[in-house]
Amino acid sequence: xxxxxxxxxRSEWLRGEGPESxxxxxxxxxxxxxxxxxxxxxxxxxxxxxxTLNILxxxxxxxxxxxxxxxxxxxxxxxxxxxxxxxxxxxxxxHAEDIASxxxxxxxxxxxSILLNEEDHIRxxxxxSGFNVLxxxxxxxxxxxxxxxxxxxxxxxxxGYLTSCPTNTGTGLRASVMLHLSALAxxxxxxxxxxxxxxxxxxxxxxxxxxxxxxxxxxQISNQVALGYSEEDILDNLERIIKKIISRERETRINFLRIxxxxxxxxxxxxxxxxxxxxxxxxxxxxxxxxxxxxxIDLGIIKDVDIxxxxxxxxxxxxxxLQKVAGKEIPPYERDIKxxxxxREKLGVA
Amino acid sequence: xxxxxxxxxRSEWLRGEGPESxxxxxxxxxxxxxxxxxxxxxxxxxxxxxxTLNILxxxxxxxxxxxxxxxxxxxxxxxxxxxxxxxxxxxxxxHAEDIASxxxxxxxxxxxSILLNEEDHIRxxxxxSGFNVLxxxxxxxxxxxxxxxxxxxxxxxxxGYLTSCPTNTGTGLRASVMLHLSALAxxxxxxxxxxxxxxxxxxxxxxxxxxxxxxxxxxQISNQVALGYSEEDILDNLERIIKKIISRERETRINFLRIxxxxxxxxxxxxxxxxxxxxxxxxxxxxxxxxxxxxxIDLGIIKDVDIxxxxxxxxxxxxxxLQKVAGKEIPPYERDIKxxxxxREKLGVA
Numbered sequence: 001x002x003x004x005x006x007x008x009x010r011s012e013w014l015r016g017e018g019p020e021s022x023x024x025x026x027x028x029x030x031x032x033x034x035x036x037x038x039x040x041x042x043x044x045x046x047x048x049x050x051x052t053l054n055i056l057x058x059x060x061x062x063x064x065x066x067x068x069x070x071x072x073x074x075x076x077x078x079x080x081x082x083x084x085x086x087x088x089x090x091x092x093x094x095h096a097e098d099i100a101s102x103x104x105x106x107x108x109x110x111x112x113s114i115l116l117n118e119e120d121h122i123r124x125x126x127x128x129s130g131f132n133v134l135x136x137x138x139x140x141x142x143x144x145x146x147x148x149x150x151x152x153x154x155x156x157x158x159x160g161y162l163t164s165c166p167t168n169t170g171t172g173l174r175a176s177v178m179l180h181l182s183a184l185a186x187x188x189x190x191x192x193x194x195x196x197x198x199x200x201x202x203x204x205x206x207x208x209x210x211x212x213x214x215x216x217x218x219x220q221i222s223n224q225v226a227l228g229y230s231e232e233d234i235l236d237n238l239e240r241i242i243k244k245i246i247s248r249e250r251e252t253r254i255n256f257l258r259i260x261x262x263x264x265x266x267x268x269x270x271x272x273x274x275x276x277x278x279x280x281x282x283x284x285x286x287x288x289x290x291x292x293x294x295x296x297i298d299l300g301i302i303k304d305v306d307i308x309x310x311x312x313x314x315x316x317x318x319x320x321x322l323q324k325v326a327g328k329e330i331p332p333y334e335r336d337i338k339x340x341x342x343x344r345e346k347l348g349v350a
Numbered sequence: 351x352x353x354x355x356x357x358x359x360r361s362e363w364l365r366g367e368g369p370e371s372x373x374x375x376x377x378x379x380x381x382x383x384x385x386x387x388x389x390x391x392x393x394x395x396x397x398x399x400x401x402t403l404n405i406l407x408x409x410x411x412x413x414x415x416x417x418x419x420x421x422x423x424x425x426x427x428x429x430x431x432x433x434x435x436x437x438x439x440x441x442x443x444x445h446a447e448d449i450a451s452x453x454x455x456x457x458x459x460x461x462x463s464i465l466l467n468e469e470d471h472i473r474x475x476x477x478x479s480g481f482n483v484l485x486x487x488x489x490x491x492x493x494x495x496x497x498x499x500x501x502x503x504x505x506x507x508x509x510g511y512l513t514s515c516p517t518n519t520g521t522g523l524r525a526s527v528m529l530h531l532s533a534l535a536x537x538x539x540x541x542x543x544x545x546x547x548x549x550x551x552x553x554x555x556x557x558x559x560x561x562x563x564x565x566x567x568x569x570q571i572s573n574q575v576a577l578g579y580s581e582e583d584i585l586d587n588l589e590r591i592i593k594k595i596i597s598r599e600r601e602t603r604i605n606f607l608r609i610x611x612x613x614x615x616x617x618x619x620x621x622x623x624x625x626x627x628x629x630x631x632x633x634x635x636x637x638x639x640x641x642x643x644x645x646x647i648d649l650g651i652i653k654d655v656d657i658x659x660x661x662x663x664x665x666x667x668x669x670x671x672l673q674k675v676a677g678k679e680i681p682p683y684e685r686d687i688k689x690x691x692x693x694r695e696k697l698g699v700a
Contacts, residue, residue: 262687266629277623279616337612 001070001108003081007324011088011110011127014315016307018130022298023246025178025218025311028089029136029235030125031144032163032172032226036152040164041117049101049117056116059151060105065112065143074102080329083320089127091115112143119164120172122147131246133175133239137231160227170227173234176205176220177242182295183252184245185217193245200241201225207287215284216291221245257299268296276349281340286317305347313346351420351458353431357674361438361460361477364665366657368480372648373596375528375568375661378439379486379585380475381494382513382522382576386502390514391467399451399467406466409501410455415462415493424452430679433670439477441465462493469514470522472497481596483525483589487581510577520577523584526555526570527592532645533602534595535567543595550591551575557637565634566641571595607649618646626699631690636667655697663696 018024034040038052053073060066074082074095085091085104090113095102103116115123124147126139154162160170168174184190194204203224206214221242223234257264271292275281294310296302315321317339323330330338368374384390388402403423410416424432424445435441435454440463445452453466465473474497476489504512510520518524534540544554553574556564571592573584607614621642625631644660646652665671667689673680680688 262630266631266690269627269629270624273623273627274620277619279619280612281616340616 001068001106003070003072003077003084004324005070006084006088006106006110007321009110011315014308014311015129016311018128018132020131020246021129021307022294023180023249024131024242025180026089026127026129027132027136027175027177028125028127029133029140029173029175030123031140032120032161032168032174033122033124033144033147034154034162034164035121036154038121041119041121042164046100052121053101053103053117056121056151057103057105060114060116060147062150063143063146065146066105066107066114068108070104070106070108072104072106074104075099077104080320080323083318084324087315087318087320092118094118112139120168122153131177131242133177133235133242137175137235141231163226166227167224168226171229171231171234173226173231174222175235175238176222177238178207178218178220179242179245179249180217180291180294181219181245181249182217182291183256184249185214187252187256189248189252190214190219193248197221197241197245201237202241216287218287218291253295253299264299265301268292268299268301272296272302275343276347278340278343280336281343282336283317283319283339286339286343287314290314309346313343316346317342351418351456353420353422353427353434354674355420356434356438356456356460357671359460361665364658364661365479366661368478368482370481370596371479371657372644373530373599374481374592375530376439376477376479377482377486377525377527378475378477379483379490379523379525380473381490382470382511382518382524383472383474383494383497384504384512384514385471386504388471391469391471392514396450402471403451403453403467405501406471407453407455410464410466410497412500413493413496415496416455416457416464418458420454420456420458422454422456424454425449427454430670430673434674437665437668437670442468444468462489470518472503481527481592483527483585483592487525487585491581513576516577517574518576521579521581521584523576523581524572525585525588526572527588528557528568528570529592529595529599530567530641530644531569531595531599532567532641533606534599535564537602537606539598539602540564540569543598547571547591547595551587552591566637566639568637568641603645603649614649615651618642618649618651622646622652625693626697628690628693630686631693632686633667633669633689636689636693637664640664659696663693666696667693 035052035055039048041049044052057071082091082096086093086096090106091104092115095115095118101117105114105116107113112124112126124140124143126136128136156162161172163169163172181190184193197204201224202221205220207218223238226234271289275289275293290310290313293302294307297305297307297310316325319335322335322339322342326338385402385405389398391399394402407421432441432446436443436446440456441454442465445465445468451467455464455466457463462474462476474490474493476486478486506512511522513519513522531540534543547554551574552571555570557568573588621639625639625643640660640663643652644657647655647657647660666675669685672685672689672692676688
């Protein structure tokens with residue numbers, strides 16, 4: 001498998017299926033692990049980091065889950081390709097920026113991937129479409145079990161899995177769900193949700209994770225603490241609260257449509273009209289318009305396009321994806337023109 | 351002829367034809383006249399005003415030009431109908447507000463009309479489509495000559511025609527052209543045009559004349575002084591300067607399309623897309639969007655609709671027209687919904 005093969009493939013989370021897929025875009029579960037007997041990344045020198053990376057690559061290669069996987073050294077990835085991987089949520093922005101001795105493994109189906117020598121030696125993640133916490137966790141757990149046959153992870157009977165940052169220690173687990181909270185955003189209930197979940201051990205982030213803004217009303221909600229609870233407790237808590245948020249979003253959508261029918265229809269149809277008409281469009285405006293259309297599909301206002309197509313356009317119009325699809329570097333201004341051409345083509349505008 | 355007959359008729363200036371019609375929407379020429387031996391409107395009491403109105407109606411009725419005309423007393427016109435007449439540029443806002451002893455005569459083809467007991471006893475106007483100053487003047491002159499056979503106008507050998515306000519004295523003439531100056535507005539050259547024409551004895555106003563704002567880059571340019579020059583001199587000066595403005599607008603459009611092709615196309619197509627998609631839309635947003643589409647038609651960017659249709663939508667979506675077409679009063683909020691329905695129907699959106 002080559003990196004360019006990913007372009008023609010569709011990320012699992014793009015399917016637009018799975019439970020609650022009209023509101024929950026995707027579920028991601030990751031665990032942090034470190035090799036026993038090897039200096040942690042931040043403490044190791046250059047030589048030790050390189051040795052660790054080689055050990056990690058060798059260990060992962062032994063796992064049957066990664067038989068046909070893509071193994072990458074971050075320093076050998078071009079800038080556009082790194083951005084491409086960030087856009088696909090396969091790499092964190094930090095991992096893309098600090099490239100020395102860092103690695104990435106992407107499983108063939110693009111469901112599982114591993115960051116090597118990130119803050120921790122191993123950051124194994126699984127992304128599933130829709131609201132699928134348990135399934136994603138089961139997949140992570142299976143892979144983790146298999147990996148531990150080929151490598152020995154640092155584990156304390158008192159603390160659990162040891163990690164570079166204490167917030168990850170214990171289970172090393174972070175589960176997050178990407179929610180599309182249009183109605184809660186429109187009715188200014190988002191801040192209330194944010195306050196409420198903070199008190200329940202959860203946190204809310206933007207479209208590209210930590211430190212990024214929410215664009216197009218997409219919010220990532222994840223557990224904040226990994227220590228002191230079992231994996232099951234953490235996942236149960238997350239699942240329970242997200243279920244509540246989803247049902248609140250759903251109620252608000254229905255209510256809003258009842259009370260503000262024309263305003264909602266107007267907003268959605270204008271977004272659709274603009275997306276189908278624009279001749280220059282930025283990536284962030286595209287996300288905002290697609291967000292409204294996504295809501296419109298759920299509310300039965302937009303009927304000639306489905307969520308899968310919207311998810312696809314959302315991903316493929318990101319700057320690096322656009323360039324990968326075109327097969328060449330495109331300067332930002334031309335990108336905004338190409339993006340509009342691409343969108344109109346995808347939406348079947350004559 | 352009844353007032354409601356106007357709804358199904360199309361105002362002459364809507365034809366979207368005539369010289370320079372892509373930039374010059376319509377030309378209007380009016381003369382102010384007063385009856386000899388009758389107190390001027392502002393000096394007359396109620397009884398005298400009523401007597402004057404009757405004399406005026408009787409005089410106009412004798413003219414063959416107004417054989418099949420509509421004769422209206424403003425106080426007998428409903429509020430919606432008055433607004434309807436203002437939207438058609440057949441009545442000034444002031445004439446619609448101060449209703450006592452005021453009259454209106456609309457010639458069958460809606461090309462010529464007369465305000466009676468406005469600031470002056472007679473304000474005779476002719477509207478032609480496109481940039482047609484001389485033709486409009488000829489029509490006014492002919493009607494004026496005919497009217498003067500049936501009524502005696504106040505005339506001084508020293509000053510010319512006498513009027514209530516000295517700025518109208520002399521010829522009593524005001525000629526104005528409604529210009530669509532999108533490119534000059536987009537490139538911020540409008541203020542320069544305004545300064546330049548002020549020094550040349552012209553003035554620039556908004557869509558509904560004196561004291562109104564320019565909406566959708568429509569500007570009315572007219573002569574400021576009626577005294578001290580012959581009618582020919584006044585019209586020549588106006589025509590000469592407007593020709594220059596039109597050619598400047600045309601050059602800027604072409605230039606702008608060359609330099610900012612995608613920006614222009616983007617703006618025009620988004621406007622068209624929004625107009626075809628909206629479910630709620632105000633009258634003023636409609637004018638702005640139609641303005642961009644009108645430009646798009648001239649530049650060959652929009653091909654499936656013509657200027658005539660745009661002019662028609664522009665007029666028929668005005669608040670009173672919308673209600674007249676619907677045949678009932680509609681509250682503002684519902685009007686914004688109806689307006690969007692009407693526009694989509696007119697533009698053939700499924």
